[in-house]
Amino acid sequence: MKKRMAGILGLILAISLTGCGGGENDAPASSKDSTSQAQTEAAEQQEYSTDKITCFAVFNVGGGVDTFGRQMTKMLKDTGIWNGTFIYENVGGASGQVGTTQVVEQYNGSPDYILPTSDNSLQVAYLNRLEDGYGFRDLSTVCRLYCEYRVYCTAPSTGITSLEDLKERAATEDIIGSTSGEGGASHIGLAGLADAMGIDIRCVPYGDDEDIVATLSGESHIGCLGSNEAISYIESGDLIPLAVAAPKRLNADSVKDVPTCKELGYDVEFGTSRGFVMPADVDRTVVDYWAELFHQLYETEEFKKYVQEAGATPAYLGPDEFRESNEEQTEKSIEILEKIGFYK
Numbered sequence: 001m002k003k004r005m006a007g008i009l010g011l012i013l014a015i016s017l018t019g020c021g022g023g024e025n026d027a028p029a030s031s032k033d034s035t036s037q038a039q040t041e042a043a044e045q046q047e048y049s050t051d052k053i054t055c056f057a058v059f060n061v062g063g064g065v066d067t068f069g070r071q072m073t074k075m076l077k078d079t080g081i082w083n084g085t086f087i088y089e090n091v092g093g094a095s096g097q098v099g100t101t102q103v104v105e106q107y108n109g110s111p112d113y114i115l116p117t118s119d120n121s122l123q124v125a126y127l128n129r130l131e132d133g134y135g136f137r138d139l140s141t142v143c144r145l146y147c148e149y150r151v152y153c154t155a156p157s158t159g160i161t162s163l164e165d166l167k168e169r170a171a172t173e174d175i176i177g178s179t180s181g182e183g184g185a186s187h188i189g190l191a192g193l194a195d196a197m198g199i200d201i202r203c204v205p206y207g208d209d210e211d212i213v214a215t216l217s218g219e220s221h222i223g224c225l226g227s228n229e230a231i232s233y234i235e236s237g238d239l240i241p242l243a244v245a246a247p248k249r250l251n252a253d254s255v256k257d258v259p260t261c262k263e264l265g266y267d268v269e270f271g272t273s274r275g276f277v278m279p280a281d282v283d284r285t286v287v288d289y290w291a292e293l294f295h296q297l298y299e300t301e302e303f304k305k306y307v308q309e310a311g312a313t314p315a316y317l318g319p320d321e322f323r324e325s326n327e328e329q330t331e332k333s334i335e336i337l338e339k340i341g342f343y344k
Helices: 031-047 064-078 094-106 119-127 163-170 185-197 210-217 227-236 284-298 301-309 319-339
Strands: 052-057 085-090 113-118 139-154 176-179 202-205 222-226 240-244 271-279 313-317
Touching: 052 064, 052 094, 064 085, 064 113, 064 271, 064 284, 064 301, 094 113, 094 119, 094 139, 113 119, 119 271, 119 319, 139 185, 139 227, 139 284, 139 319, 163 185, 163 240, 176 185, 176 210, 185 202, 185 222, 185 319, 210 222, 210 227, 222 227, 227 240, 271 284, 271 313, 284 301, 284 313, 284 319, 301 313, 313 319
Parallel strands: 052 085, 052 113, 176 202, 176 222
Antiparallel strands: 113 271, 139 222, 139 240, 139 271, 139 313
């Protein structure tokens, strides 16, 4: 790696979708040609199968991406949707860039690898403007399964119980927000909230996981946690949820009564997508094969129960839609990073 990472970035933002296209079209095929082509594609899809594939995580064992991959692939087997063997491999480092570089430079075109991922790792190279970084544009997107929306939380010791309390305190106090690093997901989430509320939040970079410690101790007034990690602290009473940055209220029992930012009058929607990709130039038949398997999983009661308990939101996107979503989010993220002065 020639350049150092500035931090882990990732967000889902409420944006308007504008479709466009252009270019020359090929002459329409005859009815006979079209039928023949459809039959060939259908045959190829039926022929593709595998009894072994490597689940390659570009983060260390036990991290969010690794855990997601192991849980989803296990669920595929437990539900009987797929009966092959998953071989797990982890190559962490540099916010996923070490492993992603290995996949791009060594496994291009290989149908033997599938990568659990998040938009954090898929977009980080572009958001950090890394000249030698890789992301979703260098991979084959397979699908998105769900989104973990962010929860704005505070410790009981702060005496803050709502966003309105926070706003009142901001008029007379220096409000501190805990982040994992400058330009990271929690930084962007807090900066977006501050902008929507018209207040100042001094975002302090505590480092990986230390931002949660600062929030728990009350050293910072507010933190921005993923729903899955926030729920355990909320259930134990160590954190008070102020609002969720989701399009609608979350289903998990401990946060189902927490209002959304939009309900409170603040246009903030923010989270982390989780899904799968494969190396670039993998045959589309192979990509569609795995996208269909995960879509079958998405429809199961086992999956629905899992995401509800995790405080996540089901949000399936197929190969093309998942790529388009990442393009849109990257563009919007860059606009926000420019607005908060991240690029010097």
